[in-house]
Structures are given as C-alpha cells and as structure tokens.
Amino acid sequence: MRFFEDIAIGQRREVGSFTFTADAIKKFAAQFDPQRFHLDEEEGRKSLFGGLAASGWHVGSVCMKLMVADGQRQAKEAAARGEKVAIWGPSPGFRELRWSKPVLAGDTIRFASEVVSMRTSEKRPEWGILQARNFGTNQRDELVYSLLATAFVPRRTS
C-alpha cells in the first residue's frame, strides 16, 4: 500500500473485478441478509430487483476484499523494490453509499477508487486522512455501487 505522500487528489485505481454467482449470493445472504430476493431466483424475479440479487452488504464487502488485495499487491511490489511498506489504518466510516442498480446473479462488477480529498490528522500527526469515492460498474458499464470512504493512511515521515 502507498504512503500519504505518494497519493494525490484525483488519482484513480482499478482494483479488480468479481463475478457474483448465484451460489455466492445465496451463501452470503443465508449468513447475513436472508431476505427472500437474496436467496431465491423466483422471489428475486418477482421483486423490484428483477432477479436473484446480491445483498448490498455483500457488494460492499467484495469491494473491500478487492481494495485490500490491490493494496497487498502494491505492498509486495514496494517490498520487491526494497521500499518501506505502508500499513494502512482503520476507517472512521463512510457517507453516500448508493446501491444504484441491483447486482444480479452472473453479473461481473469492476471496482475502482478515486481520491477525493486529503488532509493531515491534527490529533495524530503521523497519519493522513484520505477520502476516496469507490465505484462498482457492471458488464454493461452501469454504475451499481458507490460510496465516499474515509481512511487513515500513514505518512512517510513517521
């Protein structure tokens, strides 16, 4: 992962894609969100979603999964170059999460992240606070997911 100083407002990264199979949708839903339209094809078709739809929390969790994997790839590359590796801190939360279209069984969602704002932490000077808009787009280039996330990112000076 990158240090605060290596990041600039407007930077965009593609973090990877994920295909939501019917099995994966039902498995997540059975555990965390067993609403009928997340568990059964016929119920999904009869719902506003028009098909077996992934839980929104499944979509958010998969976005996190791909963000972490992308960060770990970057960390590996930095380590291979002999550079110090940045370990990101936790997130205090997010705003404006939109499940703008359903993610249906078989859909492949590409996720990307774009840096929106950056500031240094007053209370913790070794950390920067980054805001990024994360997006998910389906195979028809329709936006299905977005949120404005905040995270603590370590500064190189620390």
Next chain:
Amino acid sequence: MTLSFEDFPPGRFATFGPRRVTREEVLAFAAEYDPQPMHLDEEAASRSMLKGLSASGWHLCSIMMRMMFDGFIGRTASLGSPGVNELRWLAPLRPGDDLTLDVEVAEARVSKSRPETGIVTFKCSVRNAAGQQLSEWVSPIIVHRRDPMTGQAG
C-alpha cells in the same frame, strides 16, 4: 402479521440483541473479505491504531444487517434499500463482544414515484455489553404501504 409502512412512525422503534460475536467468525470474515493484519493477526493488531484484534467494519455492518433481519426486517414488507446516508465506525468490535442494536425511525414518507410504497429512514446504533457505542448509521428502506382494501401489506 407482516409489518408495513404504517407500522414505522417516527420515533424509537425497538432494541434487539444481545448477539455474541465469536473470535472464529471474526477471523473467518476477515480472511474472506478484509484480510488486513489488524483483523487477522493478534500480534500485528496489538501494534495497530485499534490496539488489539478487531472485526472488519464490513463484518460489523453485515452482522447489524442480520440483527435487523432477525429483529424486524424478516417480517416487514421490505423492498430493499437504495443505500446508506452515513455510517460511522466509532470503536472496534472485539471478539467475544455481545452486541445490542437500537433502532429509531428518523423519517417516514410516502414515495412519490411509487405511491404504493413508503421510504422509512432508520437511524441505528450498535453497542457492546459495556455500553460503548461501536457504530451508528442512517439508511432508508423501501416498505410497502398497507392495502386500503385488505389491510395487508403490499
């Protein structure tokens, strides 16, 4: 009976829980969706800002969803949610915590585009057994209005 839009007037709705979160489920969720050292590795976690092993924030969100489902969404004529206005992770969820969920209706209004439905905006808060607030969020859910002919939801 299925709950419909009319069953969610603004104000306090209900409290649900407690729900125990085990170490095994914290590690399993983190391994699949959020394999950062602070969620997986005791030693690395103790050196992190959160000073000890903590669950992924997305795990907490998913557990809160399940608590809402078990509490009332499972018997509500819910059509899904368009999103979350704001969600804050205020304190870490630790393995072994017992979660309690407080649910309030912040706003309830009839949908203009789909007048047979209403939009209920929930404000939810989750705390541990010590009473420490771990997260709060505000999210609208689309709910069927009661059918004036039958009195049933949707």
